[in-house]
Amino acid sequence: MARRASIACLGAGRMGRGIAVAFAYAGHQVTMIDVKARTEDDFARLEADALGEVRKTFTSLSKLGLLTEAEVEPLAARVSVLPARQSDVALSEAGMVFEGVPEIVELKREVLATASRQVGLDTIIASTTSTILVDDLSGVIVNPRRFLNVHWLNPAYLIPLVEVSPGKATDPAIIDEVKALLEGIGKVPVVCAATPGFIVPRIQALAMNEAARMVEEGVASAEEIDKAIRYGFGFRYAVLGLLEFIDWGGGDILYYASRYLEDALGSDRYRAPEVISRNMHEGRIGLRTGAGFLDYSGMDVDAYRAKRLQAMVDLLRHFGLARPPVIDRS
Template identity: 35%
Template sequence: MTEAVAPKTVGVIGGGRMGAGIAQVFAGLGGAVTIAESGDAEAALQRVSTGLDRAHERGKLGDQDPATVLARVSVVGAVSSLPPSLDLIVEAVPEIAALKVEVLAAAETVAGERTVIASNTSSMSIAELGAALTDPSRFIGMHFFNPVPASLLVEIVRAPQTRPEVVDSVRAWVSMLGKAEVLVNDSPGFATSRLGVGLGLEAIRMLEEGVADAESIDRAMELGYRHPMGPLRSTDLVGLDVRLAIAEHLASTLGDRFTPPALLREKVARGELGRKTGQGFHTWS
């Protein structure tokens, strides 16, 4: 068995907060990273630059200079413009099934025979998304957590079709990133989203019913169960719109226990999406 090596070339589809974070950590390994972003390319690159500056301030880049790492990152406007035969392509677009299927199919057209294609989905079936590919055996879930550079966990999701050697490569790459992995079999919500969303929805129902205020609910879990962050603050960090989309998907696949509370829908409709808008269940500066 050959020793695993870090991916030398990586493509990331989507230059939002998650995509930029994924690009940052792989560039930190020394590889060339190309982000496919159909929107604001400069904003995507700026997210990576800001993340690298923060990592440098916290001593997380070792002896690497942020500018040197940033020079390994480039942005193109379409998936079809990604370099051919990359070692790894990670899809990190919003949790919209049709959009993910579209970009994954496009990714396969530029992939080489050995390219691993991964989705950063937090809840959607890897087997169902992989049906968009002519070779689903190369496809796997790599569920990173926000903020990607600081988070220690990557949830690796194995579909029935995923080849064992693909799983082995991804597990090795996650270790090289300095992160821990949990390997789960394909199921709606996997392990993390299913548990996290379940707890978050119940906390929202408690707030809705007047059991306690948001600060008290969060402190109860932080101090009583040693959670580093309460479920409502965690929902703010993830994004209320993201959590709503995941809950709707889980409700459609796993049943009514994941039906989103009215309060969550109301806040999303008002644009109170959490930290990214300054207001969610808490106020963020």
């Protein structure tokens, strides 16, 4: 794939606009293609709205210090919108195509099938669905080896993480190519199996539902729960991954805590998966034993801990919570 391949987005809605900003910021030409049949006046309104939002986003990023005011217009000029009837040239020249139409299987299949006939045989095509499995869509793609799902987190132009989910027919080389493209625009791609919820939506659904449940049960106010998430849950997991954190404290702690919560709250939603007890029996508790979900053998554990703790101190400074010690000098 060319270093700065042209990008086509099927759909000019929120996802298409976010992806357009991300790629245009990184130097790519981006064409958003309206997949809906419209009158000329209706299309003109959509085009003005889409390009207006792109320009507004770049303006907001300039106010946040990511670019200068003088750079707003050159960046926005990299993005265009075309009606479906004029999509042939844009698609035939695209280095990669992202589908971002509403989460309706039939609609996605129709749009993807049409686009896969208009692009080159080796042009990579990706859905951005957050709910539909890639293999529920791949059957309509001409040459499905070049098809996969690329799930962005909103706002797509800011959040670094992008979840890459290949299908059964996806060529592994295509996965590597997509990862390289995403890394080239400053994103952090992770590869996951084609399962409902991918990684982040699956974890955050549990966390969000539990937070809502605690409000419902009167455990704490919404404000107090969100404060706990910002300065406790989120603070730690901005530095340590969830599985890394299990290893940091020890899988045995999670095992016993899960058993207590399951019994005390009378719900199997706190039950630890079998892998937790299996790791314990195999001595894979975490840092203390040199292995857990991650392998720490041969690692300078003290240096590793110091690096993670330094990152937490940096976060304290970011939040304005780092204070000097109180010294009694009397």
